Amino acid sequence: MSKKTYIQAITDALRLELGSDEKTLIFGEDVGKNGGVFRATDGLQAEFGEDRVFDTPLAESGIGGLSIGLALEGFRPIPEIQFLGFIFETMDSIAGQMSRERFRTGGTRHMPITIRSPYGGGTHTPEMHADSLEGYLAQIPGLRVVTPSNPYDAKGLLISSIRNNDPVFFLENLKLYRSMKADIPDEAYTVPLDKANVVREGTDISLIAYSAQVNQSLKVAEKLEKEGISVEVVDLRTLSPLDEDTILKSVEKTGRAVAIQEAQRQAGIAANVASLIAEKGALYLSAPVGRVSAPDTVYPFGLAEDDWLPAEDEIEAKTREILNY
């Protein structure tokens, strides 16, 4: 066991997988000598050489297409897109190509690609650096969308993603990179894909969240506990496809739910969660499903970020509203 930050847990997973599978490759912008702009790949080129860990020319569509070609040649690519806001440049390779290969080749080809990318607000970045775009990705058949909320899951989910033979979009929360530390095992371990996690058990209401919003939800749960309110917190971990069983089981137990996301409201993950509950768990409910999200604007200018991002007090207020419905 060692104390690791969220980003150190990611580096750890990458190092272990580079070491155990010689077909893994890490590439992207500034991932080599510089170790990534956040140092997620720090030291990996020095340890594994430039053949395994290398910088590409500056072109996201190139990085996506290269991943597909390398996968066809038997490699297990782990490309990095420097910020999630830059995926639009490579959306064809993600949505139009790699996630369809297994299907369009009748199962004769597969794409064991794990795209890593940081996202999320609260660190005062320029435009296009903080957007939560998981909703766009979640509608792509054949692509898993995974995002950890803590160092333990970051390592275990990343290892599972890399070992998985289908494409995974692995979202790393920028704000959590260095703000969270936890004791995690030194050796390789996996955390299952497609499985949500009940991170806190409760009986009165279910807060269903992911990434940084899990931590905010846990704080709300602790606060309400002092008033005798028992809040369950579910960490989705895999955003697409959703772990329906865990969500429905939780709602069956508590009878009330709030779905939480940092992204804009329309057509997001929280909407998926709410529609799932409406479709398959409506009879468990004693109140409508609540939703907490950012408003439907473009991600705002840095100085206004804190007014825009869903805050702990908004989660708390919505939780109380649904409890008292």
Add this chain to the structure above:
Amino acid sequence: MDNEKPIVDFSEIRDALGKNFEPVQVMDGQANVVNQAIVSKYSNDQLVDFLKLMIWERTLHQRSNALTRQGRLGFYAPTEGQEASEMGSNSAMKSTDVLMPAYRDIPQLIQHGLPVYKAFLWSRGHVLGNEYPEDLHAMPPQIIIGAQYIQAAGVALGIKKNGTEDKVAYSYTGDGGTSQGDFYEGMNFAGAFQAPAVFIVQNNGYAISVPRRKQTAARTLAQKAVAAGIPSVQVDGMDFLAVHEVTKAAREYAAAGNGPVMIETLTYRFGPHTNAGDDPKRYRTKEEEQPWFDNDPLIRYRKYLTDQGVWSEDLENEYVEQVKADIKAAVKQADEAPKQKMTEFLENVFEEQPQNIQQQITEYQAKESK
């Protein structure tokens, strides 16, 4: 059979690629004039004004650096070392030309008409920094590498379709930016439509940590225009007059209806990529940096004008103080910007508000009136 000569010798073809690009120079690194005819075109006053542009940019850089450290600016991409490349090219343009800049092109934007306090507000993350008056023919700095290039082709085509005389679109990107699809598409589209665009590539040696040589096997970036069928040139990007003259000629060529031009300036980013934690020590050496620092565009040009007796330390100090005072006033003006409102953001999503936006405006109105 094996020793038969192949039908074409690809090694020979490869070795010849890009060989015809030689950087244009007017004044060398020791301030020797290598093209007197160009220098003679300008009066001493004009030559001094050019120097002032570079000193202005250097001072703006130094103040921006300090303000960033004090937490009084947000995002800042240092421009030190690129003064000849940025001011030399921008000063060859007209205020009616349309500038499509990237994040390192703030000095050009300001010279094109953006008030300094707005540049600061952009850096801090305030919408006022992006609200441009109608007579400022520019877009806010582009963050997505390459996007401005293909848009510049669109602006240029629009200028052509509107039949506007003596007007061009001009756009900047970096050496890294030349790897993007949008870069090639921008040049190719502008070429296909024979649109009046001037594409400027500031080759400052690095895309964050990635050196220019890792971006492409091409010997020069200028030669990337060849495949688009548009003329291009490499220029000593530390030589103000060379950049200025080349850009002026490019502008005249494009404005005359001959189609687009591409210019590669050879320059160097003296500082970090941005002030958000980049550390050049991780990817480049002192030995590499020093010759570039010695090749500072201000040093050679200042020396030349000082030798000519038209510039002095006193004049420079006096001018720098004036620039600093202007910057100080701009910071004050930026500080006075009102707090941004969520309701105003919501009002700028669509022209006509759909239900979701109307509801959210109502919700935030309640919060804002508290």
